[in-house]
Structures are given as structure tokens and as C-alpha cells.
Amino acid sequence: MQETKITIQETTNETILKFNSTQVLINGGSYEFANIDEAKNSPLAQQLFYLPFVKKIFVTANFIAIQRFDIVEWQDVQDEVAEQIQAYLNDGNVVVNEQTSSSKKEAIEVYAEVTPNPGVMKFGTNKNLTQTDVEFKNIEEASKSSPLAQAIFNFPFVKEVFISDNYVSVTKYDMVEWKEVFAEVRTFIREYLVDGKTIIKELPTLDTATHKETIAPVIELEGIPAQISDILDEYIKPAVAGDGGNIAFRSYDEKNKVVSVVLQGACSGCPSSTATLKNGIEALLKDMMPGQINGVVAING
Helix, strand or coil, X not given: CCCCCEEEEECCCCCEEEEEXXXXXXXXXXXXXXXXXXXXXXXXXXXXXXXXXXXXXXXXCCEEEEEECCCCCHHHHHHHHHHHHXXXXXXXXXXXXXXXXXXXXXXXXXXXXXXXXXXXXXXXXCCCCCCCCEEECCHHHHHHHCHHHHHHCCCCCEEEEEEECCEEEEEECCCCCHHHHHHHHHHHHHHHHHCCCCCCCCCCCCCCCCCCCCCCCCCCCCHHHHHHHHHHHXXXXXXXXXXXXXXXXXXXXXXXXXXXXXXXXXXXXXXXXHHHHHXXXXXXXXXXXXXXXXXXXXXXX
């Protein structure tokens, strides 16, 4: 098994630090613990609460966020905490005992929504699925990291699968119409989630030659790229997520003042994506960052 690496990432709240993991920690969703008693189903959280400065712990599929009391500064203890978490994971210990914490089957609802892209259907759910967007172009890619996506690819009409937050966007081939198959896919996804099966077993790695298995790399942005990313997160992503898609910042060409983004889910290949880029994202960025943006281009989709 590949060794787990923990990296440290600051947040907008100076008392909260994120410890990012290169391996999946839990099967979707998230857990929040305010004290050691609440953390009875999480051996790792219980261990961390023995540190006197730990106030609250938040566990997701790919990171652990810890809020500290004011008795210490993170710079004095963060490296030791990262080493403790990394050693715990590499010893093969359990992060959250999910079978204990979800002994009863969840009441999960799955609904289907049409998107601006006629080839894509959005399947939303009341269960949080992932903290990291993942996209798969075929079953071989999915088999490496997402059993849920791999299972969806068993439908012969499925072309691509995108999993984000609390929904799955499925792209179909033209061999069928969505009205003929959406109910079957919706039922399948619901039963899969109700059974508590694994959603993502391993975070896919970024392929820079193509855009397969696209995930947002964990990097600390500064200056104009950071501003662009913040604007996309606050103003653009919520809107496109409602349509089953995602737009991720990829790079900023400082010389030509051109922003490159990745289109995912329903946005990828959507007939209206060019209009969205030019009339939506590009116009917004030019308005909010005058003189800094000449254009926005999609490097896929």
C-alpha cells in the first residue's frame, strides 16, 4: 500500500489548520467532533483530543481540519501534529469506524435534474459524497479510485462520470435518451449509497498530459491567481454546481493576462459553455479585476 503523506494548509481562520492526506480517509461525507466523547467512533480524533490545545476536529475524505485553543500558535506545534497523523495512518489505523457510526441505513434521497448540457443528467442527493471533485472519462480510470463511478460505468450508455459535493453528473452516449434511462440510474445510485458502499477509495492523481482523473491540486495560490480562484469559488462555482457542472481554476498567464480553467461534469462539452466562459466568467473577472484579465479559455470540454 502506498505510504500516506500529510501536508499542511492554512485556512482563512487562523485558529484552524488543514492536514491534507494523499490517501482517502473515509468513505464520503464528513464528521465533526467538538470533544473526546463525541469522537467515540473515531480513534484518530480521540487521540488528537489528548493534545491540550485541540478544540474541534473536522474529518473529510481527504483532509483533517483542527481548530486550536489560543494557548498555542500553530507554527509551534503544526509539524508535530502532521507527523502524528501521518504515523497513525501509515500504521494502518482506522480514522472513523464508519460501520459503528452508521449501523442504521441512512435515509438517502436521490433526485434527477436536467442540465443545460442535453447529454448530461445530474443526480443530486442529501448525502455529502466528496470534498474533492473527481472526473472519470472511462471505466479504467474509475476502477483505480472510485467504486461508485466504476459501477455506474457498467451501464452501457455511460460515457463519463463526475462526482462533486452532493451530486453525480453522468454523461451519456447518444444511443439512448435520458427519459428512457434516468429512473434506472437514479435508483441504482440511491441503493448503492443506502448500502454504504465505498464512493472513493483513492484520490486520483493529476495527469498533466491529458485531463484524465482531474482533481484540484493542493497548492497555495498568491496574488492574482488567488484572487481569480476566490472569485470563481464565490461567484461561479455555486451557479454551475446547480447545473451539475464545475469550473476549476488551472493557471494564469501573467504576460498575456489569460485565465485557463477546467470544465467538468455538465460544463464539459456543453453547447452553452462558450457563452458561459465569455459572457459569464470572463465578463465577471474583467469587471472585478480591471486591467488584469484579457480572456478566459477552457483547456478541456
